[in-house]
Amino acid sequence: MFFVEMSKNINMKEGDYMKYYSERNGLLDNGYNMDLNTLREYFYKIYKYFNDKHCFDVAEKGVWKKLSRWEEEEKQIISPLMNPSPEIFFLNALHSSDIYPIYQYYEYYTEDQLFTVIEILYDKIAEYDYEHQILKTDVKKMFVEQINNILKFYSDGYYLEQNSGTITVNVNSPIKNMFSEDLATVLPDDVMSKMKAAIKLYYRFDSTKEFKRKGISTLADILEPLRKQLKSILNSEYEVNKDDHDKLIFEIVNNFDIRHNNLKQNKNYDSDIWYDWMMQYYSSVIITYYKLIKETE
Incomplete structure (x- = not known):
């Protein structure tokens, strides 16, 4: 032995x-x-x-x-x-x-x-x-x-993210684990580039609140042209009204002071906590969508 x-x-x-x-x-x-x-x-x-x-x-x-x-x-x-x-x-x-x-x-x-x-x-x-x-x-x-x-x-601990090449502060485990897998085999090149850009905006060591909003918005923008396909493929996994998926995904960025600037925006929430959740949520939706697409090919 x-x-x-x-x-x-x-x-x-x-x-x-x-x-x-x-x-x-x-x-x-x-x-x-x-x-x-x-x-x-x-x-x-x-x-x-x-x-x-x-x-x-x-x-x-x-x-x-x-x-x-x-x-x-x-x-x-x-x-x-x-x-x-x-x-x-x-x-x-x-x-x-x-x-x-x-x-x-x-x-x-x-x-x-x-x-x-x-x-x-x-x-x-x-x-x-x-x-x-x-x-x-x-x-x-x-x-x-x-x-x-x-x-x-x-x-407080920093981390050089391998996919984006950016140094981030206090990256939570879900995001770190999500982006440690080989996403190049799952995501198209243009989507990968946009996700890297979003990560850089959000998780850079010197990121501001405005940069964080832009990072979240960038991820939502990836999903925007996919709304029709996204509703269909998610509905094939979960039998619910297709519009429920769409509302859940896009109501967040449209009504919580991420993409729009108007009086209807809800700003009364702890952005430090919920921004992290939004980043994880949209990243996981994008990756899940392309994984499901890959399974159907």
């Missing part, structure tokens, strides 16, 4: 996670919390780990190769993903020249700057497969895992 378990550990892939003694036995300090200085230091260690593995070479330098064995000089076949250069890219993203190179400035990042840099690195991290001549982004998953291992300990 010992050798079987040892073999399993030896064969673990990079990024695989094993639970050690304290975690297995529930002895970890769940109240552990780190400050911004500590977060910056741990961030840099993660950045350096991936940078040493050349995971940011494509982002910073592009891809260079000899086009034939007779040529001596390499030519650029893919421009830097941070174009035209990392310095200018970060300058435009953060309106500061004290961001890049990261090793020089990371100790002085504000919270907003650090979170933005993390989002940019996640967006641009990639490796070039010279054999198959394609850009591979498998490393994104590992980057997310490593970053989330430290973000969860900062302040």
Whole structure:
């Protein structure tokens, strides 16, 4: 038995996670919390780990190769993903020249700057497969895992969402679980893009109440052109009046100060609580609709 378990550990892939003694036995300090200085230091260690593995070479330098064995000089076949250069890219993203190179400035990042840099690195991290001549982004998953291992300990807890690439604060478990599945196999590309946009608006670490309303409205807008099909397919699952489904789904955004601005709007409710519910509700309706459509294909 010992050798079987040892073999399993030896064969673990990079990024695989094993639970050690304290975690297995529930002895970890769940109240552990780190400050911004500590977060910056741990961030840099993660950045350096991936940078040493050349995971940011494509982002910073592009891809260079000899086009034939007779040529001596390499030519650029893919421009830097941070174009035209990392310095200018970060300058435009953060309106500061004290961001890049990261090793020089990371100790002085504000919270907003650090979170933005993390989002940019996640967006641009990639490796070039010279054999198959394609850009591979498998490393994104590992980057997310490593970053989330430290973000969860900062302040009230933060989370880099894998599908949208945005850092969110206090993401509730239902939303986190909902978007952790591979939605690319369920949702059309345009719907996925709109849902990502909604997540960014709602769950960004610096989101305002107005941004949250726009995020909810974006999800409802996805369903608007599907109202007829939505009523039919939901009614095939639950034998109720078709208009009841429609009323339930769209009355919320139309009458509770989300999409419209008029005297009929109901504003007398705790938006901090109900906005979260609306986000979960519309996200689940969209995903459920396309899952049901997929079953009928």
